[in-house]
Amino acid sequence: xxxxxxxxxxxxxxxxxxxxxxxxxxxxxxxxxxxxxxxxxxxxxxxxxxxxxxxxxxxxxxxxxxxxxxxxxxxxxxxxxxxxxxxxxxxxxxxxxxxxxxxxxxxxxxxxxxxxxxxxxxxxxxxxxxxxxxxxxxxxxxxxxxxxxxxxxxxxxxxxxxxxxxxxxxxxxxxxxxxxxxxxxxxxxxxxxxxxxxxxxxxxxxxxxxxxxxxxxxxxxxxxxxxxxxxxxxxxxxxxxxxxxxxxxxxxxxxxxxxxxxxxxxxxxxxxxxxxxxxxxxxxxxxxxxx
Amino acid sequence: xxxxxxxxxxxxxxxxxxxxxxxxxxxxxxxxxxxxxxxxxxxxxxxxxxxxxxxxxxxxxxxxxxxxxxxxxxxxxxxxxxxxxxxxxxxxxxxxxxxxxxxxxxxxxxxxxxxxxxxxxxxxxxxxxxxxxxxxxxxxxxxxxxxxxxxxxxxxxxxxxxxxxxxxxxxxxxxxxxxxxxxxxxxxxxxxxxxxxxxxxxxxxxxxxxxxxxxxxxxxxxxxxxxxxxxxxxxxxxxxxxxxxxxxxxxxxxxxxxxxxxxxxxxxxxxxxxxxxxxxxxxxxxxxxxxxxxxxxxxxxxxxxxxxxxxxxxxxxxxxxxxxxxx
Numbered sequence: 001x002x003x004x005x006x007x008x009x010x011x012x013x014x015x016x017x018x019x020x021x022x023x024x025x026x027x028x029x030x031x032x033x034x035x036x037x038x039x040x041x042x043x044x045x046x047x048x049x050x051x052x053x054x055x056x057x058x059x060x061x062x063x064x065x066x067x068x069x070x071x072x073x074x075x076x077x078x079x080x081x082x083x084x085x086x087x088x089x090x091x092x093x094x095x096x097x098x099x100x101x102x103x104x105x106x107x108x109x110x111x112x113x114x115x116x117x118x119x120x121x122x123x124x125x126x127x128x129x130x131x132x133x134x135x136x137x138x139x140x141x142x143x144x145x146x147x148x149x150x151x152x153x154x155x156x157x158x159x160x161x162x163x164x165x166x167x168x169x170x171x172x173x174x175x176x177x178x179x180x181x182x183x184x185x186x187x188x189x190x191x192x193x194x195x196x197x198x199x200x201x202x203x204x205x206x207x208x209x210x211x212x213x214x215x216x217x218x219x220x221x222x223x224x225x226x227x228x229x230x231x232x233x234x235x236x237x238x239x240x241x242x243x244x245x246x247x248x249x250x251x252x253x254x255x256x257x258x259x260x261x262x263x264x265x266x267x268x269x270x271x272x273x274x275x276x277x278x279x280x281x282x283x284x285x286x287x288x289x290x291x
Numbered sequence: 292x293x294x295x296x297x298x299x300x301x302x303x304x305x306x307x308x309x310x311x312x313x314x315x316x317x318x319x320x321x322x323x324x325x326x327x328x329x330x331x332x333x334x335x336x337x338x339x340x341x342x343x344x345x346x347x348x349x350x351x352x353x354x355x356x357x358x359x360x361x362x363x364x365x366x367x368x369x370x371x372x373x374x375x376x377x378x379x380x381x382x383x384x385x386x387x388x389x390x391x392x393x394x395x396x397x398x399x400x401x402x403x404x405x406x407x408x409x410x411x412x413x414x415x416x417x418x419x420x421x422x423x424x425x426x427x428x429x430x431x432x433x434x435x436x437x438x439x440x441x442x443x444x445x446x447x448x449x450x451x452x453x454x455x456x457x458x459x460x461x462x463x464x465x466x467x468x469x470x471x472x473x474x475x476x477x478x479x480x481x482x483x484x485x486x487x488x489x490x491x492x493x494x495x496x497x498x499x500x501x502x503x504x505x506x507x508x509x510x511x512x513x514x515x516x517x518x519x520x521x522x523x524x525x526x527x528x529x530x531x532x533x534x535x536x537x538x539x540x541x542x543x544x545x546x547x548x549x550x551x552x553x554x555x556x557x558x559x560x561x562x563x564x565x566x567x568x569x570x571x572x573x574x575x576x577x578x579x580x581x582x583x584x585x586x587x588x589x590x591x592x593x594x595x596x597x598x599x600x601x602x603x604x605x606x607x608x609x610x611x612x613x614x615x616x617x618x
Contacts, residue, residue: 035402035405035406083582086586087585087586090585090589092347092401092402093341093347093538093542093546094542094585094589096347096349096402096405096538097535097538097539097542097581097585098581098582098585098586100535101535101539101578101579101581101582101585102578102582104532104535104574104575104577104578105574105575105578105579105582107574108571108572108573108574108575108578109572109575111571111572112572112575116571219531223409223413226406226409226410227410230403230406234402234403259421261417261420261421262417262421264413264417265413265414265417265418268410268411268413268414269410269414271406271407271410272407272410272411272414275399275403275406275407275410276395276398276399276407279398279399279403
């Protein structure tokens with residue numbers, strides 16, 4: 001029983017990270033109809049930038065993270081300016097390859113800047129254990145869950161209680177009508193990419209203390225986030241988060257009770273099953289393929 | 292006059308390819324040429340699925356792996372099969388895998404299909420990595436014999452080159468025949484307007500499945516040939532990056548064109564080799580070049596060659612960012 005609770009907490013905390021990455025996907029997808037295959041590289045970049053500001057430059061945590069946020073916002077904006085705007089009218093295949101190539105480009109560039117050796121970023125989250133009624137829980141995982149909750153709440157308030165949030169939602173819902181209403185849609189789309197990059201970076205910061213920071217860290221997380229989007233229902237914002245948590249849980253339960261080698265296969269088979277039998281996912285909003 | 296010049300150019304090009312094994316200054320470059328030919332088969336196969344039928348596939352390397360591992364296991368591990376029989380079985384198995392993946396997943400479209408095929412590729416690679424008793428796990432399978440016809444063994448790079456060249460030629464002709472048949476027209480009808488094709492009586496699901504199966508069978512064959520070329524297979528080769536590389540080859544060469552698939556394979560293999568002067572960072576340069584091709588040459592290199600110049604003018608934003616470069 002205790003073991004199960006520990007597994008569940010670990011699964012949910014990992015799932016929160018997947019959920020954040022998935023959320024970045026969905027926001028960008030809803031606003032532009034593009035699945036950003038480089039979303040995982042936002043995770044990696046965020047973690048590497050934090051290594052640079054916090055560890056290498058020795059900047060205190062808060063201003064350091066602010067710097068990371070500024071850098072990632074810039075990265076998101078540049079991405080959409082250089083790699084999305086020029087190709088947005090091209091066929092789906094061209095867009096898929098283009099974002100995937102940006103992913104390769106970013107990985108290679110990160111290799112150039114930070115080198116091939118994994119780095120560690122240990123100082124960010126508390127690294128101790130707490131015992132609740134005989135259940136040993138890493139404080140780190142609890143912190144991840146709490147921080148994700150706070151982030152989601154902030155996002156909710158932003159989208160539903162502020163003017164820019166409303167404008168961004170309007171743009172995602174109906175680009176042309178939003179433009180007719182006088183909304184600066186180009187800026188809103190740009191802002192969505194910035195937000196997507198920031199969400200990816202947030203996931204990277206939470207992930208960094210658990211895994212090492214390496215150029216490959218983004219890829220596997222992104223694949224899980226894809227699965228999360230499918231399971232939750234592509235286009236659904238709550239679906240992305242719930243899907244992420246489910247993927248985290250499936251992964252850890254499959255690893256402990258079935259086979260740790262095939263845990264990823266279980267996740268992907270479930271994803272393919274959803275694609276075939278429940279293509280709308282759990283939170284089946286009526287979404288048609290935009291592109 | 293144009294025609295005549297085209298024919299001369301074609302003949303010259305053909306001669307150059309035939310003479311390559313004698314011109315290549317090193318075995319290494321000859322090996323690169325052989326790998327180009329393997330990728331040519333892969334690109335020709337993927338062209339059925341993506342280029343002609345318009346179904347995005349990012350799991351092509353999975354089929355490649357099925358072919359390669361079938362050959363590796365049957366000829367090296369069990370040592371019980373003739374390489375040619377194993378090759379036929381490898382291509383068939385890969386084709387069947389294509390049907391298995393195609394039948395259920397082809398009801399979904401676009402991004403969804405892309406994600407499902409990525410999932411498929413990942414699962415295949417996981418099986419290669421973890422089914423140790425059969426696939427050898429991360430160590431792979433070594434000791435794959437060379438191909439031979441009777442006493443004549445394809446045991447040098449040069450002999451391999453001609454073998455692969457014949458394979459590529461036959462498979463190109465085969466693909467052209469299929470393109471010009473009713474099947475080819477059905478593929479393209481599905482690509483251009485699936486609803487209209489359906490209404491006109493084209494069995495779209497079977498047609499899409501067939502396109503997947505054909506592409507997969509080509510990939511299986513390529514896998515088998517690749518296994519005999521390297522005489523060793525390991526799981527890390529058959530991953531997502533390779534599927535992406537194959538797709539980028541089609542886009543570079545020109546989607547839906549046989550010449551485009553061949554040119555794309557040449558560029559997709561040779562260019563990274565040339566870019567090795569950039570050391571481990573060659574991938575950044577390669578990725579940048581592919582993006583530029585997508586932006587400026589939407590019909591690929593072959594499309595540009597046919598029209599005699601890039602079709603699209605550089606977009607305004609680039610002129611604004613890099614005025615000196617564009618003007």
